[in-house]
Amino acid sequence: MPEEALRDIDEIITDPATYADEGAYHEAFAMLRSTDPVHWCEPRDYRPFWAVTRYADVTAVELNAANFLNAPRQFLVTRADEELLMQQSPDGMFARNLVAMDNPDHKAFRALTADLFTPKGVRTLEGKIADLAKETVDRMVAHGGRCDFVSDIAAWYPLRTIMIVLGVPAEDEPLMLRLSQKIFGNTDEEAGGGEGMTSMLEAFNDFKAYFADIVADRRRNPREDVATILANATINGEPIGDAERDAYFLIVAAAGHDTTSSAISGGLLALIENPDEMAKLRADLSLMPKAVDEFIRWTSPVKHFFRTAVADCEVGGKAIKAGDSLMMCYPSANRDEAVFADPFAFRVDRSPNRHVAFGYGPHVCLGQYLAKLEIRALFEEMLPRVKDIALDGEPAWVKANFVSGLKRLPIRFTA
Ligand code: HEM
Numbered sequence: 001m002p003e004e005a006l007r008d009i010d011e012i013i014t015d016p017a018t019y020a021d022e023g024a025y026h027e028a029f030a031m032l033r034s035t036d037p038v039h040w041c042e043p044r045d046y047r048p049f050w051a052v053t054r055y056a057d058v059t060a061v062e063l064n065a066a067n068f069l070n071a072p073r074q075f076l077v078t079r080a081d082e083e084l085l086m087q088q089s090p091d092g093m094f095a096r097n098l099v100a101m102d103n104p105d106h107k108a109f110r111a112l113t114a115d116l117f118t119p120k121g122v123r124t125l126e127g128k129i130a131d132l133a134k135e136t137v138d139r140m141v142a143h144g145g146r147c148d149f150v151s152d153i154a155a156w157y158p159l160r161t162i163m164i165v166l167g168v169p170a171e172d173e174p175l176m177l178r179l180s181q182k183i184f185g186n187t188d189e190e191a192g193g194g195e196g197m198t199s200m201l202e203a204f205n206d207f208k209a210y211f212a213d214i215v216a217d218r219r220r221n222p223r224e225d226v227a228t229i230l231a232n233a234t235i236n237g238e239p240i241g242d243a244e245r246d247a248y249f250l251i252v253a254a255a256g257h258d259t260t261s262s263a264i265s266g267g268l269l270a271l272i273e274n275p276d277e278m279a280k281l282r283a284d285l286s287l288m289p290k291a292v293d294e295f296i297r298w299t300s301p302v303k304h305f306f307r308t309a310v311a312d313c314e315v316g317g318k319a320i321k322a323g324d325s326l327m328m329c330y331p332s333a334n335r336d337e338a339v340f341a342d343p344f345a346f347r348v349d350r351s352p353n354r355h356v357a358f359g360y361g362p363h364v365c366l367g368q369y370l371a372k373l374e375i376r377a378l379f380e381e382m383l384p385r386v387k388d389i390a391l392d393g394e395p396a397w398v399k400a401n402f403v404s405g406l407k408r409l410p411i412r413f414t415a
Pocket residue numbers: 062098099100110117162251252255256257259260263296300301302305330356357358359360361362363364365366367368370371
């Protein structure tokens with residue numbers, strides 16, 4: 001690839017606006033996969049890194065957790081915001097949560113809640129989630145044939161689920177929604193606030209203050225929820241630190257709904273745009289588990305996480321130096337022509353579908369079974385009750401390069 005095109009690509013793949021234009025996004029990454037799949041990136045506003053765009057390289061790096069650490073670089077943060085972070089926290093990290101931890105801490109902290117999120121653990125939530133799915137579709141029907149599927153439906157339902165899991169009362173959900181949109185949509189004026197790291201830090205401080213009260217309550221009145229586990233958690237006989245506990249709340253609360261809501265709204269848009277696939281799914285709801293995986297592959301709501309090399313090594317034929325950081329480009333790996341047959345076709349019965357939208361290896365998404373259960377329950381309830389779903393205006397995507405998806409999906413339908 002000519003050097004100039006490669007320079008342009010560094011700006012393109014880091015610009016939040018690219019993530020609000022799916023065509024531009026996929027075009028850039030398809031070019032990288034075919035010409036320079038492990039690409040050294042030197043964008044103007046960010047510290048340099050390797051963009052790892054192919055499935056085989058992403059999975060190889062994530063599996064080798066001994067050589068590729070999660071700390072200290074987690075996701076794209078501008079140089080200016082990194083400086084701001086350095087002033088706020090001694091290690092320059094936004095929060096010391098599971099995705100920022102390495103062993104031995106990662107294993108110990110993940111184990112605190114792991115049982116709750118296994119397929120068996122989430123099965124205990126099936127009844128509650130089915131009720132919520134019904135309530136959500138009742139809500140949709142009550143809109144009388146038109147709604148903005150993102151704000152009226154898709155943002156609301158996963159939020160309620162994760163708040164039940166965490167143990168947050170229903171009346172505080174609007175606050176949680178506002179805070180997590182401020183964190184993930186911080187580069188989009190409409191979605192989050194548009195003030196980058198300043199928005200994120202403000203929101204995180206509000207999160208901490210909120211959860212301090214919940215922790216105090218759960219120490220006095222333990223219940224069956226994640227808040228009780230975290231309020232009373234010990235590792236090697238010692239209570240876990242406040243910073244780690246706050247970061248744990250944050251990752252479960254924030255990672256648990258924006259992502260799922262993007263997969264739900266993006267999945268519906270893909271069904272609307274592919275009427276044959278919508279008809280196939282409506283005719284055979286037993287395809288739902290496969291369809292759900294395809295919604296998640298198709299939308300890949302988490303756009304990347306970083307790893308940092310411990311020792312000199314090679315990835316995809318490129319010499320990586322100790323200390324270099326690597327961006328795992330999940331949506332690109334999920335369109336990899338070497339792994340997925342016809343990767344740009346949306347197929348509700350795609351099989352196999354070993355996508356990496358949930359990551360891979362020891363850090364693979366803790367909430368993956370919960371997310372799939374939620375999405376399945378909603379579409380199983382919605383498709384039999386809501387017909388003729390069609391676009392009722394232009395969809396729009398959040399301008400954010402870390403976690404993103406639709407911010408508007410105006411639809412009409414017959415209940
Ligand atoms: C469609 C929905 C979701 C997507 C696409 C998604 C995606 C991801 C990805 C890509 C990672 C990083 C994996 C890696 O580094 O290999 C991750 C980690 C994580 N996710 Fe999710 N996620 C989703 C839903 C959820 C839900 C519902 C929860 C609720 C508990 C959750 C909690 C977490 C946690 C706690 C981690 C950190 C795991 C670790 O580092 O050990 N996620 N997720």
